[in-house]
Amino acid sequence: MQVNLKDRIALVTGASRGIGRSISMALAQAGAHVIITSRNVEQLQKVEKEIGGNATVIPADLSAHDDVDALFDLITDREGRLDILVNNAAIGLWGHLVDFSISDFDKIIKLNVRGLYLCCQRAMKLMIPQKSGYIINISSVVGFKGYPNQSAYTASKHAVMGITKSLAVEAREHNIQVSAIQPGGVETDFAFEARPDLDPSILIKPEDIAQSVLFLLSLSDRAWVDQIYVRRRNGTPFVGV
Numbered sequence: 001m002q003v004n005l006k007d008r009i010a011l012v013t014g015a016s017r018g019i020g021r022s023i024s025m026a027l028a029q030a031g032a033h034v035i036i037t038s039r040n041v042e043q044l045q046k047v048e049k050e051i052g053g054n055a056t057v058i059p060a061d062l063s064a065h066d067d068v069d070a071l072f073d074l075i076t077d078r079e080g081r082l083d084i085l086v087n088n089a090a091i092g093l094w095g096h097l098v099d100f101s102i103s104d105f106d107k108i109i110k111l112n113v114r115g116l117y118l119c120c121q122r123a124m125k126l127m128i129p130q131k132s133g134y135i136i137n138i139s140s141v142v143g144f145k146g147y148p149n150q151s152a153y154t155a156s157k158h159a160v161m162g163i164t165k166s167l168a169v170e171a172r173e174h175n176i177q178v179s180a181i182q183p184g185g186v187e188t189d190f191a192f193e194a195r196p197d198l199d200p201s202i203l204i205k206p207e208d209i210a211q212s213v214l215f216l217l218s219l220s221d222r223a224w225v226d227q228i229y230v231r232r233r234n235g236t237p238f239v240g241v
């Protein structure tokens with residue numbers, strides 16, 4: 001796929017492993033300078049090395065408002081701009097709603113919804129004066145479906161869709177494009193925990209999600225795609241969409 005992101009500044013959250021790592025590598029390969037963030041500095045430094053040259057590590061716990069502010073203050077000071085934000089960081093905790101811990105519910109919402117919301121807010125403040133930018137939110141198939149054992153996580157991904165839809169309308173007048181990608185099961189530690197019933201060899205590859213991000217960024221200034229649902233090949237087509 002032909003996409004030239006030379007001189008673009010991108011921020012990928014949850015970049016230390018899994019899908020975020022793949023997206024960061026793909027953006028850097030396309031020429032962007034990628035700011036990679038998550039909590040685990042050592043893991044981020046490994047990804048920085050793999051990328052080689054075109055990455056900056058800024059650690060942050062995105063469930064903490066102060067950390068989100070510190071991350072964006074640094075980006076503002078060092079780069080003065082942000083062209084691409086990929087909101088990918090999220091956690092999942094599993095169990096039936098009837099006895100699900102409310103503190104676990106709060107942990108999920110604090111990162112997956114509030115953290116993402118805060119990142120959108122700060123990114124918009126940089127992008128509005130530029131009159132350009134892309135915000136891509138990694139939602140999930142549970143952004144439109146419901147799975148057992150996943151009520152809190154499912155609520156968070158429905159909320160991500162709500163934020164994405166409203167922001168997409170608000171951002172349009174500033175020439176900022178906002179999208180959601182909704183993957184089914186992807187081959188990461190996260191999926192092995194969430195869906196131990198699935199055979200890892202049939203899971204989507206993290207690189208497939210990275211390609212979806214590049215696809216969005218490759219579109220001309222005449223076209224945009226609001227959401228991309230990526231399903232496992234052995235899943236049923238057109239379920240719930």
Ligand SMILES: NC(=O)c1ccc[n+]([C@@H]2O[C@H](COP(=O)([O-])OP(=O)(O)OC[C@H]3O[C@@H](n4cnc5c(N)ncnc54)[C@H](OP(=O)(O)O)[C@@H]3O)[C@@H](O)[C@H]2O)c1
Pocket residue numbers: 013014015016017018019020037038039040041043060061062063087088089090091111138139140141182183184185186187188189190191
């Ligand atoms: N894998 C799937 O089947 C699947 C399917 C649909 C959607 N998704 C979505 O895809 C995204 C990535 O998932 P994944 O499978 O790659 O998960 P993963 O391997 O568990 O990676 C999650 C990332 O989020 C970071 N993170 C966790 N808590 C954080 C916090 N408080 N502050 C900042 N960063 C934090 C982690 O890094 P640290 O631990 O270093 O902080 C890690 O880099 C998520 O939004 C997930 O909901 C995944």
